[in-house]
Amino acid sequence: MLPFTRPSIGEQERQAAAEVLASGWLATGPKVAALEQALEEYIGGGVQVRLFNSGTSALEATLLAAGIGPGDEVIVPAMSFVASANVVLRAGARPVFVEVDPVSRNLDPVAVEAALTPRTRALLPVHFAGRPAVMEPLRRLAGERDLLLIEDAAQAIGSEEGGRRVGAAGNPVCFSFHPNKNMTTIEGGAVACADPRLLRRLERIRFHGIEKGADGAMDVPEWGGKMNLPDVNAAIGLVQLGRLEGFNARRRELAARYLARMPRHPALLLPEDVPGHSWHMFCVCVDFAALGSDRPAFQAALQQRGVGTGIHYPAMHLFSLYRRHGYGPGDFPNAERIGAQTLTLPLFPAMTDADVDLVCDAFADLLPGGDAP
Ligand SMILES: Cc1ncc(COP(=O)(O)O)c(C=O)c1O
Numbered sequence: 391m392l393p394f395t396r397p398s399i400g401e402q403e404r405q406a407a408a409e410v411l412a413s414g415w416l417a418t419g420p421k422v423a424a425l426e427q428a429l430e431e432y433i434g435g436g437v438q439v440r441l442f443n444s445g446t447s448a449l450e451a452t453l454l455a456a457g458i459g460p461g462d463e464v465i466v467p468a469m470s471f472v473a474s475a476n477v478v479l480r481a482g483a484r485p486v487f488v489e490v491d492p493v494s495r496n497l498d499p500v501a502v503e504a505a506l507t508p509r510t511r512a513l514l515p516v517h518f519a520g521r522p523a524v525m526e527p528l529r530r531l532a533g534e535r536d537l538l539l540i541e542d543a544a545q546a547i548g549s550e551e552g553g554r555r556v557g558a559a560g561n562p563v564c565f566s567f568h569p570n571k572n573m574t575t576i577e578g579g580a581v582a583c584a585d586p587r588l589l590r591r592l593e594r595i596r597f598h599g600i601e602k603g604a605d606g607a608m609d610v611p612e613w614g615g616k617m618n619l620p621d622v623n624a625a626i627g628l629v630q631l632g633r634l635e636g637f638n639a640r641r642r643e644l645a646a647r648y649l650a651r652m653p654r655h656p657a658l659l660l661p662e663d664v665p666g667h668s669w670h671m672f673c674v675c676v677d678f679a680a681l682g683s684d685r686p687a688f689q690a691a692l693q694q695r696g697v698g699t700g701i702h703y704p705a706m707h708l709f710s711l712y713r714r715h716g717y718g719p720g721d722f723p724n725a726e727r728i729g730a731q732t733l734t735l736p737l738f739p740a741m742t743d744a745d746v747d748l749v750c751d752a753f754a755d756l757l758p759g760g761d762a763p
Pocket residue numbers: 444445446447470471473474516542544545565566567568577578579
């Protein structure tokens with residue numbers, strides 16, 4: 391059975407974790423500092439990186455550090471992992487959902503402009519599945535309206551946008567290193583940014599609000615939580631970061647093979663390849679109703695052919711939490727269609743070409759009357 395994702399953990403990662411476990415220092419320490427520095431070098435642009443215990447913590451801390459809170463609105467795509475919106479609520483602000491493009495699944499900049507109000511404080515674009523969002527119109531809007539631009543790059547480590555790595559632009563950009571991501575620290579996340587004031591607040595917020603003076607004296611000038619990454623995780627991350635370019639190159643090859651071999655069928659919407667895509671996921675939409683089927687039956691038929699699938703993601707505004715904030719069916723048709731029709735196909739670096747062919751053959755089987763690619 392081919393799963394839709396599988397982390398690539400090998401002897402080097404096991405060894406790195408074992409060394410930290412034997413070292414006597416398990417919490418945040420030298421490995422976290424080393425991974426922060428290695429990520430700064432990898433991302434480039436002179437940004438600094440601060441590690442967190444999850445991508446969610448990285449986003450939450452960034453919103454708090456940026457001073458976003460009650461009375462503020464933050465623009466969020468209607469289709470993403472629910473953490474993208476939950477962190478806004480957690481900061482005490484209001485997530486304002488905006489329609490996504492049906493193919494890229496990223497924020498539609500025209501819809502963003504239409505959703506701005508005097509209360510809008512920040513734009514929170516997501517680089518869905520590693521496909522870089524088109525940032526120029528969002529940068530322009532942020533500049534004109536004095537808005538913060540906080541990127542949810544949870545799925546986009548190694549993606550490129552505007553001729554540089556995602557994260558290198560200087561505004562706060564948040565990554566996740568959850569096991570499904572292109573590199574993992576088991577659980578973990580990071581913020582990349584170039585603003586020294588924000589970085590200082592991020593350091594406090596991730597660890598109890600504590601600040602140490604030059605004389606080593608401890609003060610707590612503001613609230614902070616417990617969001618630091620342990621060294622065991624950072625040690626695994628250092629090995630994974632060293633392998634990331636290889637992982638992403640293989641992901642791109644596998645995606646290209648999918649795009650070359652998947653059948654063309656009116657009920658099947660394929661993703662597009664674009665420069666800078668790191669192919670975190672290969673997500674298609676299937677018009678199950680047009681095939682006289684539904685998603686569970688289609689997934690079961692794929693499973694019978696040895697193909698596992700995932701669902702990324704239901705439209706967020708239809709969750710009961712967000713319906714209580716006034717949203718409902720019909721608000722964002724593209725996001726709703728993606729939520730109802732999406733399937734994530736297997737894509738991970740250890741997959742073989744034959745694995746891709748197995749999936750493509752299964753689709754050819756299940757989409758009769760389709761054209762060859
Ligand atoms: C778009 C997006 N944002 C935020 C997160 C949260 O990251 P984490 O799971 O590391 O907390 C994820 C994780 O799946 C994600 O996909």
